[in-house]
Amino acid sequence: MSRGPLVVVGDALLDVDLEGRAGRLCPDAPVPVLDELAEHARPGGAGLAAALAATDGHEVVLVSAIAADDDGERLSGLLAEHGVRLVAVPHDGSTPVKRRVRSSGQSLLRLDSGATGHLGEVPEAAVEAIRTAGAVLVADYGRGLTSAPVVRQALETAAATVPVVWDPHPRGAAPVPGVRLVTPNRDEAAHFAGDVGADARTSLGTVSARAAALVERWSVHAVAVTLGAGGALLSHGESSPSVVPAPRVGASDPCGAGDRFASAAAGALATGAVTTEAVQAAVLAAARFVAEGGAASFGRAGQGAAPQVARGLARVEAVRAAGGTVVATGGCFDLLHAGHVATLEAARALGDCLVVCLNSDASVGRLKGPARPLVPQADRARVLEALEPVDAVVVFDEDTPTEALRRIRPDVWAKGGDYAGVDLPEAALLREWGGQSVVLPYLQGRSTTGLVETAAERVGATR
Template sequence: MVSQFAHARLLVVGDVMLDLYWKGRAGRISPEAPVPVVNVADEDARAGGAANVAMNIAALGAQVTLMGVTGEDEYGARLDQLLDDHGVEHSWVRADSGTICKLRVLSHQQQLIRLDFEQPAPQTAAEALADAVATQVGDYDALVLSDYAKGALAAVERMIAAARKAGVPVLIDPKGDNFTRYRGATLIKPNQGEFERIVGPCSNDESCLAQRGQQLVDELDLQALLVTRSEHGMLLLEREQQPYGLKAQTQEVFDVTGAGDTVMAVLATAYAAGESLKRAAWLANEAASLVVRKVGTSVVTAPELQQHLARKQAHLGYVAPSEDQLVEQVRAAQGRGERVVMTNGCFDLVHAGHVRYLQEAAQLGDRLVVAVNSDESVRRLKGETRPIVPLEARMEVLAALNCVDWVIPFDEDTPERLICAVQPDVLVKGGDYRPEEIAGARCVQENGGEVKVLSFWDGFSTTHIVERIREQN
């Protein structure tokens, strides 16, 4: 969940640079050459490369430190100011190679040309950077290495080894034709072009990408590989797991500059905050759909991402017409990386205790399924005078609660068969049960899910409400 990002501590290391944007109106063609003349009216400076990854992480509300190689020059001073203004802690190895700067000229939100001012970082600076990382990496929840092939990560093997020794996961945005440099990392995130330069062409054959990607995971001793595929989405390949494909979210694309940095920032932050790689990749895919609508090297903030997710995960309030349709919708939600919670009960005369319990259950994931005993099932459990409220009315009330997404009836004495069919990520029950005593617990746990027991709220009981009504009559 985005709210947990604030607890994550990340160390970002790599090639840092300053991105400059000159903006103006191109109203005529130069008489000197067939090129547009831009009357520059505005200049914008932004942090680029690994610095943009750090800025994205800071915008997500996480704690971040940035390390890299810069020079004692004007570009370096402007980069320092940008990072200071956004609260990004940073530490440099200074080198005569100077600070990398990329200058882009834009008109009418279109990039006309890019001018690069750069020299590769010297080996001595890269070695000094690796030394600094080794002494500090143990203080963080994740190490992010952003490689733009500018020389700062020439000693990347030493950084990975130091992180592994400290038990810190390493996530890498790779570059170049030699991925063996990244052996032992937790995850590497090449785009499809970079990936195919290593393993050979696959076009858009997902089975080919998955097969060759799994081989690369094994060869490089990785935990996972995330291939970003532009308009085709992403493909996450984890060791001994089924491939996890994510479709690109259809959006109007203004500029893809820095989109990969945003993906890495969200992926790493979510993982450092305790999310699974699947969930982290899903969140990164959603963030990518936001950043490509912005011009230039941009960030996605935590409120932007949270608002976007809220729109996508709006309350469904849905009484499932059949078990098969419910299962289909649950699988679709899980395929999007959403965590599905399930609980069950009679819910006769829904009261504040029920509402509080359901709200607490819903907070354990993204979607809540409520299985409701049929009228016949309630009579077998509670006696011939129950239920007071018939099934259809009980389900209608539950579906109206903002915390409930799906409601489904069941006729058996226990919902075990239904739970095994739905396969929620979290199974919740209220009371003094032990997890192993809860119907359906075995199925959920065997599928990698969790079983939680929540306490009922004191002072609320349908039976007591009925008794008080009878006393008053």
């Protein structure tokens, strides 16, 4: 475990979403009119990174320049609500605010405000926080804090003894020597590396060459270039890089994914992970964050739901907002076989997205006996998510998926099996919101129990 808190150093912003319903066009211009506006505020920039790390259970201290205005006071309050201890550096400008106008999960417009200003004297408390950190995350948004000589000196000293992760910005300062991991995205890596890698035969080769060059240029241990839906490429220099793929997610708003990646990587390093493990954890965390709705969903009611539930709901809401049909099915899916695939394909054909309600390990054990499941729930969910018919997986702990279905509220509940002439157990529940339950043909002769029995017989025959 780390010897001190995770200290985030960087530029905190105030993010505000204005969300409304777009049901008509303005009569004097071809633009949507938003009704029923609601405002949602959250920490942004380094503030979001700090709040995310605190949500992960870390003790978090944020060192950031905070302006003495109403927006700065509001930002400080939001950080405190998320359990982040703030060490403020004086700033004579106004608080940077990013306001996004949104409808049906899509951003329509972003309005930025906040005048530039000058940093005041960096307080000794900021230097002390960095000095006593168990790990440090630099979340640079190019507003000058990481250029302050006293801050850079403290960060360079820290990098010699504890893990430091640096999320850079094109307008920001270069990482200090000795940083454990730098996390630019593809465009940022191209900016910092210039023409390096331009003659590579593949885009992956280009990214690899640039990451290796940046490791040497910055004198850091490793560079992980984030590739969006492609995951991340991790380079330690001239050796062959590692590519960490990202799981497929059914969402399109990546806002905040970089902060989620960097905060997860820093948190993993703080608790003893090696760099490769930290990048793997960061890729999964960023994918989950985007699947749950990204920054727009952070801190909302229901955010504490199981990640699988939130992931399914994000996909459901996107399809529902577009007027599509949401289909759900369920089961244990312990040893995946042709019968399962037939059911999933048939269910997906009934609508525009398919959510699989998957029994947790505890639920399977109660239903099938102590010897089951044969495959743990994380692996079962991963296999299902990789299948083309499946858009999302929701894991539930109860014996029946009643609560998961109440949250998803599918238009169609499809179940494979022999229910001919019998109402499905979930049919009454579906009728509460006008949904329809249906029975799908079951592929005869295929079952997990049958596979287990066949395997046991063949093992016994060879003894």
